[in-house]
Amino acid sequence: METFETDILIVGAGGAGLRAAIAAAEADPAARIALVSKVLPMRSHTVAAEGGSAGVIQSHDSLDAHFNDTVHGGDWLCDQDVVEFFVSRCTPELIQLEHWGCPWSRKPDGQINVRAFGGMKIERTWFAADRSGFHILHTLFQTSTKYPQIRRFDEAFCLDLIVDGGRAQGATVMSPATGAFSAIFARAVILATGGAGRVFRQNTNGGIVTGDGMAMAYRHGVPLRDMEFVQYHPTCMPGSGVLFSEACRGEGGYLVNKDGYRYLQDYGLGPATTEPRNKAMELGPRDRLSQAFWQEDRKGRTVTTPQGESAVYLDLRHLGLAKLKERLPLIRGLAMEFMGLDPAEALIPVRPAVHYTMGGIVTDIHTATPLAGLFAAGECSSVGIHGANRLGSNSLGELTVFGRVAGEQAVKFAKDAPAVDAGRLVDQAKASAAKALALRDQKGGGERHSVLRKEMAATMEKGCGIYRLGTEMQETCDKLAELKQRLGQVTLDDRSDIWNTDWIAALELDYQLDVAEAMAQSALARKESRGAHQRLDGFEKRDDENFLAHSLAHYRAGAAPDITYGPVTITKSKPGARAYGALGEQLEQAKKDGTHA
Amino acid sequence: MPDPAKKTIELRILRYQPGVDAAPSFGTFEVAGAENMSVLEALQTIKDTLDGSLSFRWSCRMAVCGSCGMMINGEPKLACSTFLRDLPPGPVTVEPLNNFPIERDLVISVGGFVKKIESIYPYIMPKEPKTVEQGPYRQTPAQLAAYESFSDCINCMLCYAACPQFGENPDFIGPGAMALLQRYNGDSRDAGRQKRLDTIHGENGVWSCTAVGICSEVCPKSVDPANAVNQNKTNSAFDFFLRFLRKE
Numbered sequence A: 001m002e003t004f005e006t007d008i009l010i011v012g013a014g015g016a017g018l019r020a021a022i023a024a025a026e027a028d029p030a031a032r033i034a035l036v037s038k039v040l041p042m043r044s045h046t047v048a049a050e051g052g053s054a055g056v057i058q059s060h061d062s063l064d065a066h067f068n069d070t071v072h073g074g075d076w077l078c079d080q081d082v083v084e085f086f087v088s089r090c091t092p093e094l095i096q097l098e099h100w101g102c103p104w105s106r107k108p109d110g111q112i113n114v115r116a117f118g119g120m121k122i123e124r125t126w127f128a129a130d131r132s133g134f135h136i137l138h139t140l141f142q143t144s145t146k147y148p149q150i151r152r153f154d155e156a157f158c159l160d161l162i163v164d165g166g167r168a169q170g171a172t173v174m175s176p177a178t179g180a181f182s183a184i185f186a187r188a189v190i191l192a193t194g195g196a197g198r199v200f201r202q203n204t205n206g207g208i209v210t211g212d213g214m215a216m217a218y219r220h221g222v223p224l225r226d227m228e229f230v231q232y233h234p235t236c237m238p239g240s241g242v243l244f245s246e247a248c249r250g251e252g253g254y255l256v257n258k259d260g261y262r263y264l265q266d267y268g269l270g271p272a273t274t275e276p277r278n279k280a281m282e283l284g285p286r287d288r289l290s291q292a293f294w295q296e297d298r299k300g301r302t303v304t305t306p307q308g309e310s311a312v313y314l315d316l317r318h319l320g321l322a323k324l325k326e327r328l329p330l331i332r333g334l335a336m337e338f339m340g341l342d343p344a345e346a347l348i349p350v351r352p353a354v355h356y357t358m359g360g361i362v363t364d365i366h367t368a369t370p371l372a373g374l375f376a377a378g379e380c381s382s383v384g385i386h387g388a389n390r391l392g393s394n395s396l397g398e399l400t401v402f403g404r405v406a407g408e409q410a411v412k413f414a415k416d417a418p419a420v421d422a423g424r425l426v427d428q429a430k431a432s433a434a435k436a437l438a439l440r441d442q443k444g445g446g447e448r449h450s451v452l453r454k455e456m457a458a459t460m461e462k463g464c465g466i467y468r469l470g471t472e473m474q475e476t477c478d479k480l481a482e483l484k485q486r487l488g489q490v491t492l493d494d495r496s497d498i499w500n501t502d503w504i505a506a507l508e509l510d511y512q513l514d515v516a517e518a519m520a521q522s523a524l525a526r527k528e529s530r531g532a533h534q535r536l537d538g539f540e541k542r543d544d545e546n547f548l549a550h551s552l553a554h555y556r557a558g559a560a561p562d563i564t565y566g567p568v569t570i571t572k573s574k575p576g577a578r579a580y581g582a583l584g585e586q587l588e589q590a591k592k593d594g595t596h597a
Numbered sequence B: 001m002p003d004p005a006k007k008t009i010e011l012r013i014l015r016y017q018p019g020v021d022a023a024p025s026f027g028t029f030e031v032a033g034a035e036n037m038s039v040l041e042a043l044q045t046i047k048d049t050l051d052g053s054l055s056f057r058w059s060c061r062m063a064v065c066g067s068c069g070m071m072i073n074g075e076p077k078l079a080c081s082t083f084l085r086d087l088p089p090g091p092v093t094v095e096p097l098n099n100f101p102i103e104r105d106l107v108i109s110v111g112g113f114v115k116k117i118e119s120i121y122p123y124i125m126p127k128e129p130k131t132v133e134q135g136p137y138r139q140t141p142a143q144l145a146a147y148e149s150f151s152d153c154i155n156c157m158l159c160y161a162a163c164p165q166f167g168e169n170p171d172f173i174g175p176g177a178m179a180l181l182q183r184y185n186g187d188s189r190d191a192g193r194q195k196r197l198d199t200i201h202g203e204n205g206v207w208s209c210t211a212v213g214i215c216s217e218v219c220p221k222s223v224d225p226a227n228a229v230n231q232n233k234t235n236s237a238f239d240f241f242l243r244f245l246r247k248e
Helices: A015-027 A063-073 A080-099 A132-144 A212-219 A263-267 A286-298 A321-327 A329-339 A395-416 A422-441 A449-463 A470-487 A501-525 A581-596 B039-049 B111-119 B141-152 B158-162 B164-168 B174-185 B193-198 B214-218 B225-247
Strands: A002-005 A008-011 A033-036 A150-153 A157-164 A167-174 A181-185 A188-191 A230-236 A254-256 A310-315 A348-357 A360-362 A374-376 A549-556 A559-567 B008-015 B025-032 B069-072 B075-078 B092-095 B102-104
Touching (some): A008 A167, A008 A212, A008 A395, A015 A132, A157 A181, A167 A422, A181 A422, A188 A395, A212 A374, A212 A549, A254 A263, A286 A310, A374 A395, A422 A501, A449 A501, A449 B039, A501 A549, A501 A559, B008 B039, B025 B039, B158 B214
Parallel strands (some): A002 A181, A008 A033
Antiparallel strands (some): A157 A167, A230 A348, A254 A310, A310 A348, A549 A559, B008 B025, B069 B075
């Protein structure tokens, strides 16, 4: 087996991984950095983010306001010390991206332009038309080529971490192009592998978003935190789940039901004004909007699309062609190419689809996991800023803010870490390779893993969807346990070495089933409703007394995870009522009056 | 109403497994209920239900990650945004992108392309260095427009599959990398133009282009690499002329 030695190993080369690599290269120019990605870096799913990235820049805005919107949006399950740090670092990171060439959209005088976004009281979302993630990713990738000490392993699939003496010391990877295994030994390891939305049926995620890093860390005893909080994005393409950015509503788009009625006013988000109002109606947070869709569907006020999905309409017609071309060109292109309609003239049928994993690998404010030498950043991590519901345009900021922290912290850790004992570690890598080969070559009972994947996605949607019931969540948990058994009996069509994507999909499914189980078991255990976790079986209210706490799913081989709880850090925002629209404004006013009194 | 589930579409897909197959050959698959599918969805259906060994790259499904470029009925296309309903009736032919070595089935070698991107210094070399504390650079909408379309390249390589010059000479820098070069050269914040121009004077550089313009026709993102190539020819010629003057 080929082996490599490096100081810092980064798994995942999307926004967080690339930002970490650059930060590490700048923090210690002598450090050797290995950057592993299962795809070419510019294919990473950061590429699909559309709307933009939040950072306070207007003179009437403040870090406190961004903090309050984030904590309020997260239904007080955010770690407030981490949110405070995060909002203070967003704007500097966005400026750094600007210096590296990110083509942010501008005002006529050449200053940065910002747009409104859901759940944000003041406009603070920096955007590059509606291709913000694409431009951030390409800017970071292209900038990373400046640093010769970043050694990329493009198209290398990570099979497992190498952990020895209670410390992460590398990873075992497989090259899809050849089927060859190698071991990369490192003094510090950063996971930046993205989310896990593909465990659900209808989702906005790319095929690669399979929770690999979450499962790897989890199997080595690192808890997955707050996994029950899965975000449904309210405006997606029925059938495929492809995303229509929140920027559509930030720019003034309406959501209407089958009768052309702006139904959000019936769900505590009104009043319906012609001009968009921040933190109201279409600019409410994603959890509330997805829940309103579900209610509207139950009332029979949705349409059924040719794909057999329920949908409401996104109305962008009043924005006019010129604005659509300038601000939402990708959206317009998707509607025209994929659905054969021009949003300047026609309504777009949309519905919620799974978009984002709020939870992930537990880390502290420095991105350090409980496993020494292991750091995590980006969607795969749970650093504590999203709580029970992430606000749109807080995830791209997370990639850069915490990607950078991870790179710097890993450099610091690597400096003091003892050298790796390659001789001993290679045996672990060989065992990981053998395990992967066993899945490929097992005789099995003739069942295809694609069947299991579809059953997993269907049961996650049924049991862990927008609204949840204890009985259905239990069924999902049972189903996942059954699927894990059946994975041991699948038969692959392909046992070859070169570009065996049948094999890679099976390995990804193995990761997905563990992550899905952590989600479902954490959901079942949380007997309250908060943010994106809403129950209809007697636990419809938020219960701060018992559940103002982070869930922690602990892996157990061959059994369901243990679910325990850890404290939430509350500093300056005491848990209060979470309201939007007119009621939200009243509460905010009352709070202000109270402070002044 | 016709039942789309009954509609079956035939796909002829180029298959090749190195070490097993002496040469690539077509495999034929019938996909039921395919009328509203993209070519990518049809390939996924084949892989999930008929033959798990079929290999192809894909990810985002929304024409932005650039993974799923392939020849569809002889034209370079993104499989995710090419819909079977829009293709003429009859079997659909799917092959790997032209002009690249086939690694397996629809998977081609991408390493050479990535090296070309890296070779043109694809990053800002600041005109006036600034710290983060000093804030963002100003860039007017007109200055942004000067390079914005070139920054939209998704690296899908369709233009390389269409480019006759790249087909003749795999070392030709090619339309995608040229567009990226122009993206930075045209950026008001950048001062790296001279360094980049040096990379395109040579025999594999901008002058290899024979101005067919098909790169821009096949681009799924309207990047217009042919325009980038032209601007670079002008810049290259001007640069050459200036050098001549300097020598005097």
